[in-house]
Amino acid sequence: MVVVGGGQSALAATYHLVRANRRRERPLTFVVLDDRAAPGGAWTEGWSSLRLFSPAAYSSLPGWPMPPWSGPGTPPAAHVRDYLAAFEARYALPVLRPVRVREIDASDPRAVLVRTDAGDVRARAVLSATGTWSRPFRPAFPGAEDFGGRQLHTVDYHGPAGYAGRRVLVVGGGNSAAQVAADLLLADPPPARVVWAAREQPRLLPDDVDGRALFEAATRAVAGEGPGVGGLGDVVAVAGVQHARDRRGLRAVPLPERLTPTGARWADPGGGGAREEALDDVVWCTGFRPALVPVTGVGLRRVDGHPLTRADHPTVSADDPRLLFVGYGDWTGAASATLIGANRSARDAVGHLGDLLDWPEEQAP
Ligand code: FAD
Numbered sequence: 001m002v003v004v005g006g007g008q009s010a011l012a013a014t015y016h017l018v019r020a021n022r023r024r025e026r027p028l029t030f031v032v033l034d035d036r037a038a039p040g041g042a043w044t045e046g047w048s049s050l051r052l053f054s055p056a057a058y059s060s061l062p063g064w065p066m067p068p069w070s071g072p073g074t075p076p077a078a079h080v081r082d083y084l085a086a087f088e089a090r091y092a093l094p095v096l097r098p099v100r101v102r103e104i105d106a107s108d109p110r111a112v113l114v115r116t117d118a119g120d121v122r123a124r125a126v127l128s129a130t131g132t133w134s135r136p137f138r139p140a141f142p143g144a145e146d147f148g149g150r151q152l153h154t155v156d157y158h159g160p161a162g163y164a165g166r167r168v169l170v171v172g173g174g175n176s177a178a179q180v181a182a183d184l185l186l187a188d189p190p191p192a193r194v195v196w197a198a199r200e201q202p203r204l205l206p207d208d209v210d211g212r213a214l215f216e217a218a219t220r221a222v223a224g225e226g227p228g229v230g231g232l233g234d235v236v237a238v239a240g241v242q243h244a245r246d247r248r249g250l251r252a253v254p255l256p257e258r259l260t261p262t263g264a265r266w267a268d269p270g271g272g273g274a275r276e277e278a279l280d281d282v283v284w285c286t287g288f289r290p291a292l293v294p295v296t297g298v299g300l301r302r303v304d305g306h307p308l309t310r311a312d313h314p315t316v317s318a319d320d321p322r323l324l325f326v327g328y329g330d331w332t333g334a335a336s337a338t339l340i341g342a343n344r345s346a347r348d349a350v351g352h353l354g355d356l357l358d359w360p361e362e363q364a365p
Contacts (some may be wrong), residue, residue: 001353002114002123004101004294007041008061008084008339009327010129012346014093015063020350028124028357029275032093035100039088040081042133044134049183050077052339053175053236054211059339061087062346073085074210080339089198104128104294106320108198114294124357127324127349128295132288134338138295140285141171143259150281154180157283167191167278169264172285173252178235180285181252182244195264195277198252210236217333219239225274245285292326298323306331315349321356324349 001017003010010032021027038044040229050057052074056066059075066083069075088095096118104126105113111122136153144151154176160183168191172182180274181196205213214234235241244250256264256277263279290306308318309325314333317323326345327330333348335341 001028001030001125001127002101002112002121003030003032003127003129004089004104004114005041005129005131005327006032006036006039006097007043007129007131007184007327009131009336009342009346010034010036010127011093012061012342013129013326013349015061015087015091016350017089017347017353018093019063020353028353029262030094031121032095033099033101033114033121034095034097037098038081039085039095039097041084042131043077043084045133045155046077047157047180047183049240050179051075051079051210051238051240052077053199053238054215054338054340058210058212058215061339062343064090077319084190086094094145101130101294103296104298104323106298106323111200112322123322125322125324125353127326128292129326130189130291130294131327132290132329134291136284137287137289138284141259142257143265144282146261147259147263147279147282148261151278151285152281154283154285155305157285160191162186163281164189165192166280167193167263168195168281168283169256169277169279170194170283170285171255172287173200173202173235174285174287175235176287177252177285178202178204178241179238180283182240182248182250184286185244185248185250186240191279193279194248195279196250196252197255197264199255202252204237205234207237207242210238211338215338215340290325292325295323304331304360313348314354315345316328316352321352324352 017030056069060066069079100117112126114123115123157180170177184191184194187219191280192335257267258265263277265274265276267274300317310316310318314327315324326349327336327342331336333345337343
């Protein structure tokens with residue numbers, strides 16, 4: 001079996017593979033192919049103040065809890081990176097990196113051909129855990145093509161250095177936009193202006209409610225129960241967001257109607273005439289799309305831009321049971337794009353392998 005990608009989702013899946021193999025006379029051999037030079041997946045990216053929105057105890061992969069974080073607030077990205085690297089070592093996972101998977105060819109019913117930049121591999125099943133970081137999404141926006149300043153995406157934002165004295169528009173209604181806008185507002189030296197714009201006013205969760213609420217909301221969604229505190233689109237008020245809200249007035253304004261060559265223009269619903277702001281930068285914190293380039297040529301049916309998966313197994317392709325998808329967000333299982341949510345998604349995928357590879361019942365994962 002080939003696991004494509006070596007981030008948190010892949011590690012959750014490999015934990016379940018290792019566990020299933022312990023019960024098998026003939027263990028299923030598998031390899032993890034990751035195109036990064038170091039462990040951590042997308043956690044090797046991001047900006048200097050990026051933190052988990054949940055406590056360590058609520059950000060654990062299966063099998064081995066994330067070590068406690070003794071510092072202030074929730075764990076920083078470096079703590080997550082260290083944990084993911086230690087997880088790989090602890091289970092002696094067969095991760096080959098950097099190896100990029102170029103294409104998956106499932107045309108042969110006897111084996112799936114995985115083409116990589118280090119040669120080809122034939123597999124009985126392929127689990128895609130390639131995440132979304134390499135597929136940033138920027139919406140078409142009126143006037144964007146005329147804007148004369150810098151336009152960046154979340155993936156290009158590494159911290160406030162380079163924004164001092166500049167006028168910055170941060171676009172987006174989720175956790176990334178809130179954290180980037182807060183990071184800029186709290187910077188010293190500060191930008192000349194930071195405007196956070198969103199389609200509608202983002203809902204900041206209460207300060208004592210963190211990512212756990214989002215996971216629980218997702219779990220209720222999976223169980224078909226009503227929403228409760230927090231929904232997946234809400235913003236967790238991590239420490240930086242709280243400070244920016246309390247000290248710098250962090251609050252989103254409506255989206256401008258268009259960008260102009262020198263800034264952005266807001267229509268004035270009050271009829272007082274349009275308002276224009278001069279800008280130097282726009283940071284699009286407008287999300288991601290699944291990084292599924294390797295399976296593009298397989299001809300899988302798609303829904304909402306992603307492969308159709310089975311209703312009873314959201315990680316299994318509805319067109320080819322040898323192709324599994326883990327960690328891409330709700331279509332692969334509620335909250336599956338989080339550390340704690342990856343487990344449910346990974347267990348579903350590896351559990352399906354038992355059926356696919358005709359493992360005797362007592363040895364199925
Ligand atoms: P990734 O971490 O992206 O790992 C995928 C790996 O596959 C990468 O190494 C990638 O390079 C590699 N890859 C991709 N394509 C190929 C290929 N063709 N061949 C070989 N390798 C390939 N989650 C939480 O649980 N808690 C949080 O607090 C949290 N905060 C977040 C804040 C921000 C700003 C963002 C953007 C995300 C946050 N997340 C959080 C979500 C979490 O970071 C991601 O969802 C998570 O990294 C996804 O894990 P993954 O393993 O699916 O993908």
